[in-house]
Amino acid sequence: MAANENERFNQFAAVVAAELLERTKKSMELLAPEQQPCSVLPFIQTPSFVEFYQELVRVGILPVVLSRRPVRAIVGDVDWAREGREYLLTVLDDRSNAIFTAWEFAWDSLWDERKIGQDGGNSSQSKPKKGFFSALFGRRREEKTGSDGGGGGEGGVMAGLHTMLTELAEKRGFLPLFHDDVRILKALPRLKPGRVAQAWKEISQYHHQEFYLPEPEQAKPGVTSDCLQKWHYNLPDKIGEFLVLKAAVDLEHVNKPFIGKYIRQSARTQEEAEKGMPYLSIYWKAMRNPAPVAERHTL
Template sequence: MAGNENERFEQFSAVLATELLERTKKSMELLAPEQQPCSKLPFVQTPSFVEFYGDLVRVGILPVVLSRRPVRAIVGDVDWKREGREYLLTVLDDRSNAIFTAWDFAWDSLWDERKVSTDTSNAGQKEKKGFFSSLFGRKSAPKPEQRPAGEEGAGDVMAGLHTMLTELAERRGFLPLFHEDVRILKGMPRVKPGRLVQAWKEITQYHHQEFYLSEKEQAKPGVTSECLQKWHYNLPDKIGEFLVLKAAVDLEHVNKPFIGKYIRQSARTQEEAEKGMPYLTVYWKSMSNPVVVQQTHTL
């Protein structure tokens, strides 16, 4: 690259990193409950993961994204310092844009364990392995059996992000990740924080109308559940489930019987519910039943 091209690429990289990190961080913060949960929460709703997430993206994901030729082609002759963000937003509004494609590729390529060649030509991979070990605080594990150099499949096995994040969950206090949770991480930049703000505002409004207004002004029973279902299925994969879980933590009357009924109405069988709403089901099982206050009458 020529000098100007290098400078534009660096500016583009900075604008892209800022937008993706701020967008995803804001969404995670909006999904996080304000009240104290009764048990561990999913990774996306746990502050300790949100803090860690930025470093993970900077070290592992963005370098892969920026290495993809279709992403580099976006740089063009845009003045990224002055009008870069506005232009980037138009790119991201196209669902099939090269950035999201590269983002998905990065998560997929790092999610599962894979063989790493011991050839010196793969020094970059070894360096990344070192970055991840440092980032996750992993101690050097005993080396797996290696085939002699020259044999097919020779090399070390590098742990995938799924394994590393599951190990991290124990130390950071969030629930272990399901293997398919890579879809959540891939989908996070596609979630616009404004949609979450709108969803939560609507949920709390219906909740207030159902449970706190006088009988004359009160909304019909079930409107809170209906609103939760609406957003549950209109937001990207699993994001709606996290919003229901947030309601279970933060909103009075959205208690164990409420969530149990919500789960039953959203799935035909318990097995289907646990598969379709695994995190909500786990949290529901940990919730306590509401205490029934018995009134005593005196003559």
């Protein structure tokens, strides 16, 4: 690669990294409650995870993304230093763009334990920086040896990100991750922070109209729950659930009976609720029942 091509690629890489990190960080910050929760929160709503996530993406995920040939093909002859972000946004507006595809590939390839040297890519370039797991997680790389049934050669096994993040959860103060939470991390760059902000603004407005306006102007009971349900199912996988959980922490009157009723209305059985809304169900169980006080109306 010629010197000017190298420089252009480095500028491209910097623009991609900045956009993906800023976009995903902003969305997670918007999902984080402002008030003190009554229980441990999911990873995506915990500041300590958000801080850690930035470094994880920088040294573990982005090297894989930037190594993929379709991503490198985007570089072209764009002046990335001057107009790179504007051009990148047009690329990201295509939901099937190569960057999102490579991002999803990176999380999938690192999520589960795997044999050393079998990272799922077809090139030695599609690997994170050497030793990034041990450096980030403060643990020695575990290499388990074993032989296959046919008496083949031995191979080390490296733990995946799911295992390592779950181990980290207690230290960092967030709930252990479910295995399919990789879907949340894979979809995060597709979520525009403005949409999360719009959802929370609307939820807050309906909450104010239902609980704080004078009687003649007051919205009918249940509009807050209806608005939460609307966004719960219009936002990407689990993001709506996190907004409901944020409401349970930050909004007065969105208390244990409110959330219990919300869960019952959103699922046919307790088992279905815990499977479909696992984090909200965990938090609801930890919530305390409100003191018996007279309210203008109950849900």
